[in-house]
Amino acid sequence: MDSTLACLAAWMPRQRWYASKGRTPALRLAATWDMPMVDADADADADARARTLLVWDESSLPPVLYQIPVVARSTETVDAPIDHIIGSPEPGTTLIDGPFDRSYTAALLRLVTEGGRGVGAHARATGRPAASAPAVGDDLPANVLVGEQSNTSVIYRAPNGGSPVICKIYRQLHAGSNPDIELQTALAEAGSPYVPRAVGHVDGEWPDASAHATASGSLAFAQEFLDGVDDAWRVALRAAAAGEDFTERAWALGVATADVHASLATLFPVAPTTSADRAAIAAGWRGRLSTAIAEIPGLGDRRSAIEAVYDRALTHDWPDQQRIHGDFHLGQVILAPDRGWVLLDFEGEPMRPIAERVRPDLALRDVAGMLRSFDYVAGSIRLDQPDRSRESVRLWARSARVAFLGGFAEASGADLATVGPLLEALELDKAVYEAIYEARNRPTWITIPLRAIARLSDPTR
Numbered sequence: 001m002d003s004t005l006a007c008l009a010a011w012m013p014r015q016r017w018y019a020s021k022g023r024t025p026a027l028r029l030a031a032t033w034d035m036p037m038v039d040a041d042a043d044a045d046a047d048a049r050a051r052t053l054l055v056w057d058e059s060s061l062p063p064v065l066y067q068i069p070v071v072a073r074s075t076e077t078v079d080a081p082i083d084h085i086i087g088s089p090e091p092g093t094t095l096i097d098g099p100f101d102r103s104y105t106a107a108l109l110r111l112v113t114e115g116g117r118g119v120g121a122h123a124r125a126t127g128r129p130a131a132s133a134p135a136v137g138d139d140l141p142a143n144v145l146v147g148e149q150s151n152t153s154v155i156y157r158a159p160n161g162g163s164p165v166i167c168k169i170y171r172q173l174h175a176g177s178n179p180d181i182e183l184q185t186a187l188a189e190a191g192s193p194y195v196p197r198a199v200g201h202v203d204g205e206w207p208d209a210s211a212h213a214t215a216s217g218s219l220a221f222a223q224e225f226l227d228g229v230d231d232a233w234r235v236a237l238r239a240a241a242a243g244e245d246f247t248e249r250a251w252a253l254g255v256a257t258a259d260v261h262a263s264l265a266t267l268f269p270v271a272p273t274t275s276a277d278r279a280a281i282a283a284g285w286r287g288r289l290s291t292a293i294a295e296i297p298g299l300g301d302r303r304s305a306i307e308a309v310y311d312r313a314l315t316h317d318w319p320d321q322q323r324i325h326g327d328f329h330l331g332q333v334i335l336a337p338d339r340g341w342v343l344l345d346f347e348g349e350p351m352r353p354i355a356e357r358v359r360p361d362l363a364l365r366d367v368a369g370m371l372r373s374f375d376y377v378a379g380s381i382r383l384d385q386p387d388r389s390r391e392s393v394r395l396w397a398r399s400a401r402v403a404f405l406g407g408f409a410e411a412s413g414a415d416l417a418t419v420g421p422l423l424e425a426l427e428l429d430k431a432v433y434e435a436i437y438e439a440r441n442r443p444t445w446i447t448i449p450l451r452a453i454a455r456l457s458d459p460t461r
Contacts, residue, residue, distance in 0.1 A: 019064055143155055180221055194341065202219040229335060328365075368423060
């Protein structure tokens with residue numbers, strides 16, 4: 001196993017989902033199990049062994065647990081692009097990244113749709129088909145969705161025109177049920193038209209970081225795959241670039257957002273926002289602001305104005321807390337032909353612990369996230385088209401924001417005048433968070449959140 005870990009340590013830093021960029025992994029095996037073999041593949045893949053490895057990367061604190069599906073094949077039979085070859089831990093054997101090998105993808109589909117169990121040393125994986133899953137055939141061709149960063153998704157397409165399926169493999173694992181599975185499955189089985197139908201998921205058990213107790217969590221999630229779609233970011237970006245009106249679609253997106261929130265409020269507990277909740281949220285606002293001021297020159301000049309927005313929100317009543325999307329922006333929504341807007345990726349912020357992501361929160365946090373996303377569309381247009389009229393782009397974003405809020409208010413019954421100060425504070429806090437991110441990762445984009453901070457903290461606007 002030492003040679004396998006050495007191969008993984010050399011390969012993982014090149015993967016988009018590896019979190020500790022710039023560090024050399026320090027890997028420790030947590031668990032491993034064999035994937036249940038699909039009988040139909042036994043002859044064709046007699047030399048292949050599909051396994052799942054869970055490895056702790058102790059190069060960062062706290063350590064990060066990764067799920068690494070692999071297929072071991074005789075080197076002479078390997079027919080995979082070099083980017084998906086992990087290495088040769090022993091002469092004559094080559095490891096392939098599992099999602100890019102048919103032996104693993106076939107076993108994963110069977111596990112998700114029919115149940116079953118993969119068992120290994122100190123660990124196991126259990127497939128759990130959804131109660132209302134669409135029919136899925138056997139032996140579906142599979143390919144990996146390109147462009148993902150924190151997970152790996154495999155798309156299965158039925159050659160006879162049946163329902164395609166997408167299965168998301170979680171690369172970073174956390175103890176607890178992933179809200180992506182929990183929320184979308186509940187919404188789908190309640191008949192919500194705004195999420196894909198659930199197919200099934202895989203849970204796992206493994207030794208925790210101390211190896212003295214057992215942890216459990218989510219390994220993979222499969223759901224209906226919608227073909228011929230565009231994500232809302234691209235739809236909005238094209239409209240803004242062409243100067244096309246987006247208000248009708250923004251209104252419909254507001255309606256979809258409110259409908260999903262209403263469904264979540266009936267499916268999961270709702271709790272009043274206590275004074276302790278308000279204090280904790282306000283402390284988070286001020287903590288992020290202090291971080292931003294320490295890292296971004298000139299932002300300290302706006303501290304008093306920003307804090308005045310936060311203080312104003314604290315003088316008003318706050319709505320109840322409930323389960324929400326948690327990381328809501330245009331990239332988390334798709335426009336499906338003959339169906340309209342469909343919401344995806346209910347994981348919440350991936351870097352936060354599961355325990356935090358499953359707590360009730362303010363539904364207005366999702367609304368604020370989408371408002372910031374419209375602002376980012378306008379900001380990116382200005383970066384790409386410097387000669388474009390600033391006023392025309394600003395008006396496009398404003399009309400989209402107003403329409404989105406109108407649709408949300410109509411469908412939810414929310415009085416936006418009453419909750420307006422809280423929504424402004426949440427949007428301003430999101431812009432402060434964005435400024436920190438852009439300063440650290442994408443400095444050429446920092447003008448987008450900084451302009452928003454100036455606008456949102458200006459009492460004369």
